[in-house]
Amino acid sequence: MRKTRIMVLVLLAFALVGTVSAFGPIRFSYSGDLVVTYISETAGYNNEFGIEKPEHINLGFTHGTIPALPETAYRNIGRCSAHEPVILYIKSPPEGGSVTYYSNQTSGDGFDHAMVTTLGDGSYTVGFEDVFGARANTAFPGDGDYDDVVLNVTCIRYAAPPFEAEPSPDFPIIALPAGFLCGIIGSMLYVRRTRE
Ligand SMILES: [Ca+2]
Incomplete structure (x- = not known):
């Protein structure tokens, strides 16, 4: 009985929070304006973050001379077209090099570097792991916390045209x-x- 109750609670939590996957497609069923919110970071690196598709746009950096402010919502950054993929990225400079991680694919080290969560309001949260390759645990890259750069992306539906x-x-x-x-x-x- 107790086990059933726990199962129900877990299923309910999934239904409320949304679905979580590793890297994954981000699509909206309608067209509108893209809005990306820079949620938070715990990055050691000065990561660049932004949109790769539909158009490459560098939105900001986690550190550096002008670090982005968490909870900043970036608007007027392009449009999302119905069923067309939206891809977010971070560009990380480990050991002076440069490696880019995308929200829709694995990286050069063979690991997923993005954790995509579908939220109940139709938006997506993407948590990036910015350490290239495995460290202590060979099952995931870096420390596997996927919160080095966290972004949310949504699509604001165009208002219906006025009746003519x-x-x-x-x-x-x-x-x-x-x-x-x-x-x-x-x-x-x-x-x-x-x-x-
Ligand atoms: Ca990490």
Whole structure:
């Protein structure tokens, strides 16, 4: 009984929180404006983060001279098209080099470096692990906490266009046939009168 209750609670938690996977596709079923929120970081590196698709945009850096502020929402950064993939990335400079991790694929070390969570509001949270290769545990890269850079991405649906009434025909379009008809009736009456 207790076991069943725990199972129900776990299933309920999944339903409320959303689905979690490793790297994964990010898609929206409608078109709109992209908004990416920089949630948090625990990065040792100065990671660049941003959007790879639909268009490459560098949104900011975790450290450096102008570090990004957690909870910043980036707007006016492009559009999301219905069912087209959105890919986020971080670019990390381990040991002076450069390696880029994407939200939709494994990296050069063969590991997933992104943990994608689908939230109930239709947005996605992506947690990145920025350490290349395994360390103490060979099952995951770095310390496997996937919170070195955490981003959320959503798509704000375009507002429905305002209702527009059918445009009324322009004056000349109705004026011409009306004038033409008046002319015919007038000339018929004239012919009839002159015959009488
Ligand atoms: Ca980490």
